Amino acid sequence: MGRVVTALRFENLTLGYDRHPAIHHLTTRVEEGAMTAIVGPNGAGKSTLLKGIVGELRPITGRIEGVAERIAYLPQISEIDRSFPVDVESVVAMGLWREVGAFGRIGAAARARVADAIAAVGLEGLERRPIGALSGGQMQRVLFCRLMLQNAPLILLDEPFAAVDRRTMDDLLALLAQWNREGRTILAVLHSFDEVRRHFPTTMLIARELIAHGDTASVLSTENLSRARAIGEAFDEAAPVCRRAA
Numbered sequence: 601m602g603r604v605v606t607a608l609r610f611e612n613l614t615l616g617y618d619r620h621p622a623i624h625h626l627t628t629r630v631e632e633g634a635m636t637a638i639v640g641p642n643g644a645g646k647s648t649l650l651k652g653i654v655g656e657l658r659p660i661t662g663r664i665e666g667v668a669e670r671i672a673y674l675p676q677i678s679e680i681d682r683s684f685p686v687d688v689e690s691v692v693a694m695g696l697w698r699e700v701g702a703f704g705r706i707g708a709a710a711r712a713r714v715a716d717a718i719a720a721v722g723l724e725g726l727e728r729r730p731i732g733a734l735s736g737g738q739m740q741r742v743l744f745c746r747l748m749l750q751n752a753p754l755i756l757l758d759e760p761f762a763a764v765d766r767r768t769m770d771d772l773l774a775l776l777a778q779w780n781r782e783g784r785t786i787l788a789v790l791h792s793f794d795e796v797r798r799h800f801p802t803t804m805l806i807a808r809e810l811i812a813h814g815d816t817a818s819v820l821s822t823e824n825l826s827r828a829r830a831i832g833e834a835f836d837e838a839a840p841v842c843r844r845a846a
């Protein structure tokens with residue numbers, strides 16, 4: 601057995617908006633090199649959890665430990681502005697900004713890496729196309745390509761296969777598996793249990809709180825899923841701030 605190292609530790613973590621908790625009292629850990637799906641009903645707090653990990657949201661209570669210095673984060677596609685007049689190659693090259701700086705010139709070696717990454721996601725020939733003129737699947741390939749260049753040990757993805765065709769999803773799942781084999785930790789918010797069961801060995805099921813976290817087959821039990829559904833349905837958006845002891 602290899603050494604098991606904790607990548608992320610959540611300690612009594614509560615995250616929310618205007619002090620109103622979206623997810624509360626989460627205590628669990630994600631091991632380094634895990635390939636974990638985050639699932640739960642609509643409004644369960646899945647996107648909120650990713651925002652907490654990247655530091656877009658500060659904990660209301662509790663903490664997150666072990667966050668890698670470099671995180672590659674793919675937000676929901678709806679949060680990405682595609683009207684910005686920029687082409688495929690430029691968006692992909694942004695994946696190198698940590699290495700070359702925001703306004704740095706890209707040298708020949710970096711340019712070759714960008715070209716290789718574009719080829720790896722099957723987008724050769726589209727380098728100069730404005731991102732506003734891409735299909736949903738092509739755009740998601742561009743974003744995965746940028747993630748690839750970020751070369752981060754921790755990769756967070758929020759519904760990466762929404763609005764993509766079957767072929768693109770299979771190609772992108774293969775990329776995720778490859779990144780995971782390279783030792784990267786992957787956390788992905790997903791809705792399709794088929795993909796979760798087939799490709800993600802571990803799953804975290806949340807519904808405003810942690811329902812279960814562990815090996816995918818046990819987490820996605822009928823009992824756990826109906827508990828998650830019941831908590832999701834019972835949640836009162838107008839409820840007062842949580843009173844449970846911290």
Ligand SMILES: Nc1ncnc2c1ncn2[C@@H]1O[C@H](COP(=O)(O)OP(=O)(O)OP(=O)(O)O)[C@@H](O)[C@H]1O
Nearest residue numbers: 617618622640641642643644645646647648649837
């Ligand atoms: N910017 C915000 N301001 C206020 N409340 C928010 C904000 N973003 C999310 N929420 C609320 O926080 C709760 C959790 O939302 P979140 O987006 O994390 O859920 P989710 O599990 O990702 O849902 P879905 O599967 O529908 O994308 C919801 O009640 C939502 O209305």
